[in-house]
Amino acid sequence: MKTFLVPTDFSEPAMNAAEYALQLAKYLEANIALCNAFLIPAQLPTTNFITLPAYDYDTLKKENIEALEAVAKELRIKDHSISTLASFHPMITSECEAGGVVDVITQIAEDK
Numbered sequence: 001m002k003t004f005l006v007p008t009d010f011s012e013p014a015m016n017a018a019e020y021a022l023q024l025a026k027y028l029e030a031n032i033a034l035c036n037a038f039l040i041p042a043q044l045p046t047t048n049f050i051t052l053p054a055y056d057y058d059t060l061k062k063e064n065i066e067a068l069e070a071v072a073k074e075l076r077i078k079d080h081s082i083s084t085l086a087s088f089h090p091m092i093t094s095e096c097e098a099g100g101v102v103d104v105i106t107q108i109a110e111d112k
Helices: 012-028 057-081 101-111
Strands: 003-007 031-038 092-098
Touching: 003 012, 003 101, 012 031, 012 057, 031 057, 031 101, 057 092, 092 101
Parallel strands: 003 031, 031 092
Antiparallel strands: none
16 A cells, blocks of 8 residues: 655645645545654753753653644544545654654655
């Protein structure tokens, strides 16, 4: 079965892209894997004037997983609102990891 990897940063344009991916997945009978790459603030360059709160990996990952699940839930609701009982319903999964966007997307694609 085909799967579309749909990166998101939870912005409005990213949600539009996810909704487009849903339509395409329904048409091509493919599944959707949402993904998100996040940076731990300690990894970000800082200036002398700005201090970032000390977040740990587990906290940031949990927050991003919850946000991904909210996007997945919204897509499932949209899927069922535009579908008939006989139409294809893509399986929607999600995954997030710390790191740069390209690195995370590449790793998830290789793993799947």
